[in-house]
Amino acid sequence: MTFTPTVLPVPAPQGLSLRCFEARCRVISNTPVNGEYRLLVLDAPAEVLDCQPGQFFQLLCPQPEGETPFLRRPMSIYGFDAAQGRLEFLYKVTGAGTRGLATLRPDDAFNVLGPLGQGFSMQDDWQHLMLVARGVGLATLAPLARMAQEKGRKLTAICSARRPELAMSVDLFESYGAEVIVVHDQNASSTPEALRPLIEARIAAGQVDAFYTCGSARLLRLLQDLGAKHGIPGEIAMEQQMACGLGMCQACVRQFRVGDRLIQRRVCREGPVFPIEEAIV
Amino acid sequence: MTFTPTVLPVPAPQGLSLRCFEARCRVISNTPVNGEYRLLVLDAPAEVLDCQPGQFFQLLCPQPEGETPFLRRPMSIYGFDAAQGRLEFLYKVTGAGTRGLATLRPDDAFNVLGPLGQGFSMQDDWQHLMLVARGVGLATLAPLARMAQEKGRKLTAICSARRPELAMSVDLFESYGAEVIVVHDQNASSTPEALRPLIEARIAAGQVDAFYTCGSARLLRLLQDLGAKHGIPGEIAMEQQMACGLGMCQACVRQFRVGDRLIQRRVCREGPVFPIEEAIV
């Protein structure tokens, strides 16, 4: 039953190269990571593997029994490897679409669309990076770890979770040489009040040139505040309900503060990564 | 992954007993019989196995890729065995619903509704039975063979097909002691003109007390003609597009000639078995 993953044939545009593809991938594995999360590993065609951390795919989810997800579901790239033809997603089972994802079995065919959106940047003077994230947000930030190592940057990853054993991707961050700090709700180390001195100590030590975050409004506000106070830039990956994922339908707009103006941007096209100081939640 | 087939729980009516059930069966096998037909064997709960030959079930077909059958599909009982908990259907893959059936794999759960409709009768003075059928109609008549044997009747089965190797259920009929005559299009033995003398010879020999048929307008007309001429009764199993299968929606009506009146009957409720002389196609 194995087959070769391919992109759907389309008419080639003149001159221009295509930015994203609808691809028929093959499921390699789809396994629980901990109580709430699952890791989906795909054999994917080369065309879709020219990715940036922070970009995402639109997944055409199978129908779980008795449910009929219709639209594609957006999912951050958790891992990608063009040489091996690997594409990975880390997802939390929350509704019809992700329940459908959970039904995928090895060798199943699976249709994905991507890569989509603008990924994270890593400016030359961002030598010390600090990543602060919670829950599934850690999935979105995970590929930054490899990128940081490749570019020779130092990375501190603050992983927040309800309980210490639910903190995800700790091993992955460490394997790329990041320093990992796990904070959690059980000992209240994950509250903004507890995090603020922790982070400010590192800022004081000159160890933070830029922030990255995802997945928590409280964390965003904390980093906006610290960023403004200490002049530290940063990026956030945002979410919004989507239909097309390509920029056509305007479903996924959010408001951003740019200077003293409020402007609308599409999360799928101008994002999902935006400057931390412009984000509004 | 095995489970015990059961009927869906419903409130029990006072006094009355239920006539049919929505049941969750387990697929035992689902295999090709010849190029066009497949045999589906189910492990079914006892409640749905109090069947009569000629009755049918309404099958909730799984969705094949890219198609979405919505209504249930009516299918004659090909075989049933209350002792063993077996229920069998023989089907031809023609559209979305039957393509969905073809995707069933052993141990899958499968929802059926039945038994439905009025089965064949076998009146006491019908000692010599003649069954004439074609294509999938043979599936509908198959359980008559066992019934005939159980009741000690003689059965002649004329099995018509496009090619001799496509004639179905020949072994099954023979295993229940029927005499089988295969006619087919390749040598033109299946035309009404060829069949007429064949059948009339047996009528002359006193070997036909009743006819059974299904699945061919040409055969029906032949048998109506012979029946009228020689005073031989008979029964036909008819088809019509259905929605409910229970008698509620009036989708499945056909016209019948009763004496000199035309009347409407529901195939699912008053049928699918009707007197041959009343049928109109």
Add this chain to the structure above:
Amino acid sequence: MRDFITGSTADLSVSLGDLRLKNPIMPASGTFSEDLSDVFDLDVLGAHVLKTIMHDTRAGNPTPRVCDMQSGMLNAIGIPSKGFAYFRDEMLPYWSAYRAPLVVSISAHSLDDFARLCAEVSLPGVAAIEANISCPNIEADGKAFAMRPDTTEQVMTRLRAETDLPLWAKLTPNTGEPVDVARAAQAAGADALVVANTVLGMSIDITTRTPRLGNVMGGMSGPAIKPIALRMTYQCAQACDIPVIGCGGISTLEDVLEFLIAGARAVQVGTATFQSPTTMARLVSELGAWMDTNNIRSVDEIIGTVQAPEAGVFE
């Protein structure tokens, strides 16, 4: 009463004006008959709603009368009817043996016929009359009474004069003015609104290039029309004081709750019964279990509780 599966003893009763139902689940006209008693005890239902009858016997539409659609079906059954006499002599005695209240759906193609039938069916044993005003009015231009407020008010006024029984108006979604039509039915004295009937649709067999229904066009029902029926239910419940009975695409407990929250006091289940004839019995049971779990004592705590959306607004 204790539920047959869950053992719940939650009080599921709702009132539709003077009529009290022991639960809000009832069948939709044309998708229910005594034949369903083959499958479960019909006395678990909140009410029994019969297939629309007309005064005279009628054959109904040519076959094929149904076809399969994505998330739904089309039907053009028409109203094959054995007529009023058969209803009075055969059906009424049969249904009177049940405890569940009997709702008789009636229709006609002219005001006079409609009014006469309404008077005729106002018999002991009948708990309410549902006026199927989605059928063509051949005195006007053949458009259904319920397509316009004026014809709705006309017909409902005539029917109101003929009966003291609770009188329900069953509306059509095939109109651009559902709220005006609903208000017109209320103004004419309707006791409740059934929202709604099927949506006019069509399907073509590309191989034969012929319509899939003998009648060319037919009514769409099933989950595909749920958003439309829910929208109309919400609009009518907002605009009217009389009870609204939701109908269209309901097949799961979530669907029932969605309609109740939108403002329906009861719901009718049609096409879902074709997919799964045990649906209504299951819904009664699941509603009780859900109320137990969520500590809800009365269905009134659900009805019409829809909130303003938590919307992200743009300048």
Add this chain to the structure above:
Amino acid sequence: MRDFITGSTADLSVSLGDLRLKNPIMPASGTFSEDLSDVFDLDVLGAHVLKTIMHDTRAGNPTPRVCDMQSGMLNAIGIPSKGFAYFRDEMLPYWSAYRAPLVVSISAHSLDDFARLCAEVSLPGVAAIEANISCPNIEADGKAFAMRPDTTEQVMTRLRAETDLPLWAKLTPNTGEPVDVARAAQAAGADALVVANTVLGMSIDITTRTPRLGNVMGGMSGPAIKPIALRMTYQCAQACDIPVIGCGGISTLEDVLEFLIAGARAVQVGTATFQSPTTMARLVSELGAWMDTNNIRSVDEIIGTVQAPEAGVFE
């Protein structure tokens, strides 16, 4: 031209009045933008239809703007618009670089605004104007122009006076009188009808008891509405002489053929592009292959070929 997959050289061209399209496949307004050029060469399409623009800049509706339904979706995007000046200065030059004809969709909430915008967009590089008359007319009672024949005739007459370009009227299914509306648009001088826009629907989150759309109600699209759009396409094609462009739930080759057989001369594809952005390219290719296989030389051999049903009739 040889097809990119099948190699078919079938002639797929169709005419819509004076406008000749190389094939009958085009996007539906609001479901298409330059962003789709990331996925395939947009010049394979029969035409390009842009998201409706209004004269001034507008923010659009509150979020959430879409939600998932069974066999379809609801949207309440509204018409966020960068306004006419942006269209003229930025969009028109971009789209003019393509060979496919450009169809500009316009809308407004009053007759004067509509007429002005129609005149403004009648620019070189624009091949046709699609009037989205499914939006509320705030001078009247807030009902969409296309809900009634009189308001349809009014607005189309005003637009007709402002432009010599082919003028299409995009109709709404949220009316009880689609045929009268279609005739009114034709009488006012429309060159083609686009049939149809989304069907008004609603969805409620039962956990929060809030509507799933920021705007409370929204438009249903996708396969669920196909039978409704096909029915209206058939009705309009039967009643009018001007070309009909089918739209609603089209996602497969069978769907395209069904609309053509019902009388559409071309089709628009909307929601299917969200499920699978390669849909339109694939449909062009599949239509050519199907015509080859069936030995059909021209799309005209398909259009409007629906036969009377082979129906079983009852006395």
